[in-house]
Amino acid sequence: MNFDQHIAKVPAFPKPGITFYDISPILEDPAVARQAVNTLSELAARYQPDVIIGLDARGFLFSLPVALALDIGTIMVRKAGKLPGQVIERSYALEYGEATLAIQTERDLHGKRVVIIDDLLATGGTVSAAQALIEQVGATVVASLFVVELTGLNGRARLSGDVHALQQYEF
Ligand SMILES: O=P(O)(O)OC[C@H]1O[C@H](OP(=O)(O)OP(=O)(O)O)[C@H](O)[C@@H]1O
Numbered sequence: 533m534n535f536d537q538h539i540a541k542v543p544a545f546p547k548p549g550i551t552f553y554d555i556s557p558i559l560e561d562p563a564v565a566r567q568a569v570n571t572l573s574e575l576a577a578r579y580q581p582d583v584i585i586g587l588d589a590r591g592f593l594f595s596l597p598v599a600l601a602l603d604i605g606t607i608m609v610r611k612a613g614k615l616p617g618q619v620i621e622r623s624y625a626l627e628y629g630e631a632t633l634a635i636q637t638e639r640d641l642h643g644k645r646v647v648i649i650d651d652l653l654a655t656g657g658t659v660s661a662a663q664a665l666i667e668q669v670g671a672t673v674v675a676s677l678f679v680v681e682l683t684g685l686n687g688r689a690r691l692s693g694d695v696h697a698l699q700q701y702e703f
């Protein structure tokens with residue numbers, strides 16, 4: 533399926549010079565959302581992961597349905613200050629700012645094969661920070677899956693494991 537007509541391109545958001553790729557129209561149409569989840573699930577299944585990792589916040593919209601389709605669990609990587617208990621954190625830059633990601637050390641990840649899911653790959657700052665956290669707790673990232681990839685920012689060069697996106701744009 534071509535998802536292009538279901539991705540809004542919003543100029544100058546959240547800052548001048550940035551075109552924001554908004555996945556809201558995908559979510560609004562159940563047939564399109566189901567197709568996105570099904571395709572991500574087929575891609576994820578190829579890697580026989582033990583667990584799906586979803587990235588805060590828009591990644592969560594896809595990580596849980598994909599994990600349920602594969603009948604495995606999902607673990608949240610969240611922005612700093614959102615997860616209780618002992619966490620490890622990593623700061624990073626993204627296309628329009630800076631942020632810190634965290635994961636709970638009590639989650640059962642040691643020795644696990646992990647597929648990461650997020651809505652969008654831009655500079656790769658977010659996913660490479662998540663990969664570093666996941667590797668720090670002893671898991672291996674076998675693939676990272678996205679709905680949208682902005683290829684001109686070359687984020688995939690920063691990632692280990694395979695990378696797939698349902699829809700690509702140069703910028
Ligand atoms: O490849 P990068 O340059 O790191 O950019 C991609 C990230 O940016 C967006 O998240 P954002 O931090 O805006 O958070 P949100 O999902 O909470 O809206 C998007 O959902 C990705 O996670």
Ligand SMILES: Nc1ncnc2[nH]cnc12
Pocket residue numbers: 550551552553554626627628652654655
């Ligand atoms: N251009 C963009 N559109 C939507 N989400 C993003 N996250 C990082 N860059 C983005």
